Amino acid sequence: MAARPPRDLPKVSAMQPGLEKNQELIAIAKTYDNIPWCEQYERMISGMLYNSLAPELEEGRLRSRKLTKRFCDYLPDDATTTDLCVEREKILRQLVGRVGEEPWIEPPFFMDYGCNISLGDRFYANTNMVILDCGLVTIGDRVMFGPFVSIYAATHETEVQSRRDNIEFAREVTIGDDCWIGGNVVILLGVVIGNGCTIGAGSVVTKSVPDYSVAIGSPAKVVKTVEPPGEKVE
Numbered sequence: 001m002a003a004r005p006p007r008d009l010p011k012v013s014a015m016q017p018g019l020e021k022n023q024e025l026i027a028i029a030k031t032y033d034n035i036p037w038c039e040q041y042e043r044m045i046s047g048m049l050y051n052s053l054a055p056e057l058e059e060g061r062l063r064s065r066k067l068t069k070r071f072c073d074y075l076p077d078d079a080t081t082t083d084l085c086v087e088r089e090k091i092l093r094q095l096v097g098r099v100g101e102e103p104w105i106e107p108p109f110f111m112d113y114g115c116n117i118s119l120g121d122r123f124y125a126n127t128n129m130v131i132l133d134c135g136l137v138t139i140g141d142r143v144m145f146g147p148f149v150s151i152y153a154a155t156h157e158t159e160v161q162s163r164r165d166n167i168e169f170a171r172e173v174t175i176g177d178d179c180w181i182g183g184n185v186v187i188l189l190g191v192v193i194g195n196g197c198t199i200g201a202g203s204v205v206t207k208s209v210p211d212y213s214v215a216i217g218s219p220a221k222v223v224k225t226v227e228p229p230g231e232k233v234e
Contacts, residue, residue: 015155015190017169018047025136025172032097034115036060044134044170045116049157052134052168064114067095072107100141105129112154120177125149134170135189143175146183146201153189176211178229196228 025045029035040054051057071091075084085104093099095114100121109129111117116133120141128148131137135153154170156163171189175181179193182201187193192208199205200216209215213222 017049017157020046021048022046028136029097029116032115032118034060034063034094034097036063036113036115044168045136047135047169047171049162049167049169051166053166060113060115064095064111067091067114068109068111071095071105072109106147116153126183134168135172138172138174140175140177140179140195142177143179143181145181146185148184149181149187150185151187155189196226198226 021042022045026042029045035041036056036059038054038056040050040052040057041060043050044057071088074087074091088105089099089103092103092105095111096117096119097115098118100119100123102121103119103123105123105125106127108127109125110131112132112134114133116136117131118136118138120139120143122142123139124143125145126147126149129145130150132150132152132154137151137153151173153173154168156168173187173189173191175187175193176195176197178196180198181187181193182199182203184202185199185205186203187199187205190208191205193199193205194209194211194213196212197209198214199209199220200214202218203216203220204218205215206219209220209222210225212226212228214224214226215222
């Protein structure tokens with residue numbers, strides 16, 4: 001399969017909340033499973049200020065924790081690699097909004113909701129992945145994560161009273177096909193990482209990265225580009 005083009009780079013600051021619902025994102029979320037639909041959920045994925053303690057959202061987070069625990073604890077004494085793959089994938093498909101073929105996540109890991117995440121084919125994550133998926137998190141095909149990779153699609157206003165009132169906002173995060181995200185990388189809200197990118201270990205990605213780039217540092221900066229591969233995927 002040819003690599004899909006990433007979404008357009010953000011045209012507004014990711015650190016400012018939106019003022020109206022994003023119908024495009026809401027339509028995407030309607031294709032996912034296990035969504036805690038409510039007014040505050042629609043505000044949340046639209047990038048608007050929302051109440052994180054809405055009962056439906058609290059229930060969604062609790063559901064995620066139960067399924068995550070079930071996934072991470074599943075390791076019978078007589079298990080084989082094939083058994084683990086099959087049984088854990090069943091749990092993952094109850095947790096994550098959309099899952100491609102042949103996913104493999106090394107436990108432990110953490111997801112806020114899980115249902116706001118789309119995983120492409122052959123996704124691999126090493127241990128201690130954290131995804132705060134208050135915004136939609138879209139990950140392409142053949143993406144690999146090193147250990148301790150964190151995606152923070154959620155944030156707070158700098159005004160203290162807003163935080164006292166449990167108000168948050170979030171933005172999308174998109175990672176294209178064929179990306180390698182090194183260990184201890186942090187990806188912040190609103191970021192688009194293009195197809196075929198490599199993000200060096202320990203980097204903090206605060207801005208979007210173009211296709212076929214190598215980015216390192218805190219904040220991450222592009223240090224070189226690579227040639228796109230051919231069309232064939234093994």
